[in-house]
Amino acid sequence: MTIQSNDKVITLSSRKSFRPGTRDRLPEPERRPARIVSITSGKGGVGKTNIVANLGYQLSRAGKRVLILDADLGLGNLDILLGLAPRHNLSHVLTGEKHIRDIVIQGPGQLQILPAASGIQELTHLTSDQKMSMLYELDRLLDTVDIFLIDSAAGISSNVLDFSVSAQEIVVVVTPEPTSITDAYALMKVLSTKYAEKTCRLIVNQVASEQEGREIFRQLNLVAQKFLAIKMEYFGCVLQDANLVRYVKQQRLISQADPESPASYGFKNLARRTMALPTAKASQGDPLLFWGHIFQNGAMSHKS
Ligand SMILES: Nc1ncnc2c1ncn2[C@@H]1O[C@H](COP(=O)(O)OP(=O)(O)O)[C@@H](O)[C@H]1O
Ligand SMILES: [Mg+2]
Numbered sequence: 001m002t003i004q005s006n007d008k009v010i011t012l013s014s015r016k017s018f019r020p021g022t023r024d025r026l027p028e029p030e031r032r033p034a035r036i037v038s039i040t041s042g043k044g045g046v047g048k049t050n051i052v053a054n055l056g057y058q059l060s061r062a063g064k065r066v067l068i069l070d071a072d073l074g075l076g077n078l079d080i081l082l083g084l085a086p087r088h089n090l091s092h093v094l095t096g097e098k099h100i101r102d103i104v105i106q107g108p109g110q111l112q113i114l115p116a117a118s119g120i121q122e123l124t125h126l127t128s129d130q131k132m133s134m135l136y137e138l139d140r141l142l143d144t145v146d147i148f149l150i151d152s153a154a155g156i157s158s159n160v161l162d163f164s165v166s167a168q169e170i171v172v173v174v175t176p177e178p179t180s181i182t183d184a185y186a187l188m189k190v191l192s193t194k195y196a197e198k199t200c201r202l203i204v205n206q207v208a209s210e211q212e213g214r215e216i217f218r219q220l221n222l223v224a225q226k227f228l229a230i231k232m233e234y235f236g237c238v239l240q241d242a243n244l245v246r247y248v249k250q251q252r253l254i255s256q257a258d259p260e261s262p263a264s265y266g267f268k269n270l271a272r273r274t275m276a277l278p279t280a281k282a283s284q285g286d287p288l289l290f291w292g293h294i295f296q297n298g299a300m301s302h303k304s
Pocket of ligand 2: 048049050072077151
């Protein structure tokens with residue numbers, strides 16, 4: 001099967017042919033494809049992990065089933081942020097010690113976390129049978145969630161971006177620092193020229209006011225409109241909040257510990273916007289296609 005999606009060609013063998021136990025699956029019409037949202041940035045340390053964790057928490061509070069993929073290969077610290085100590089990760093699935101469902105851990109609220117920072121790169125060494133069986137397991141897991149958030153690494157190398165462009169939505173995080181803004185621009189440029197991405201969304205983190213968030217979006221959007229063929233949409237901002245730093249040190253989520261704090265308010269707004277994202281088109285946001293793409297072209301083939 002070949003599917004043309006967003007200028008990306010995804011080729012999978014017939015979906016049913018590699019799915020063991022097809023009978024115990026829901027019939028196709030009842031499957032609700034998970035929304036796949038990748039949170040990324042040009043520069044590191046801009047708040048991606050905090051955004052993913054708090055956004056995920058707010059979404060799960062709103063009744064959504066949320067799975068977070070910790071995919072920051074370099075500096076995966078989602079587990080530390082949440083005060084969790086996962087005993088297993090994707091590498092244990094690869095060695096056959098565990099099933100995917102056994103490594104998923106529960107975070108605050110109903111949040112589910114797939115610790116994958118270790119193991120993703122090794123996927124490239126699997127035989128095609130092993131890949132198919134892994135795809136099947138991942139697909140089954142995603143069948144059980146509404147929103148799938150990816151905490152990705154920063155930067156513009158292909159092993160980072162191939163991952164992001166497979167998602168249905170790309171959200172770029174930026175802070176008011178000039179270096180963060182120029183790196184975000186560089187990221188959008190690569191997304192547009194190399195990956196032919198047509199849209200991306202922007203979160204401005206650590207702002208002094210909502211007005212500052214809008215202003216940074218306005219400036220970046222002006223340059224993007226002039227020089228890039230990518231459409232930017234404003235997704236919202238999160239205020240600079242000293243309480244967030246305090247809770248990070250205590251390994252607690254500010255959204256849970258202090259829902260009235262300014263940053264928590266921002267995360268709540270981001271959750272509202274995430275729930276209002278357009279539903280996936282038939283060929284996009286399908287978890288199976290997502291994983292298929294990743295395995296074939298993406299991060300898991302470990303190019304850089
Ligand atoms: N809204 C915010 N207010 C205050 N500090 C923040 C905020 N967002 C992030 N930070 C600070 O930035 C640090 C890095 O955030 P993190 O989410 O780990 O970034 P990334 O995942 O992009 O590397 C946090 O530990 C915290 O100290
Ligand atoms: Mg991070």
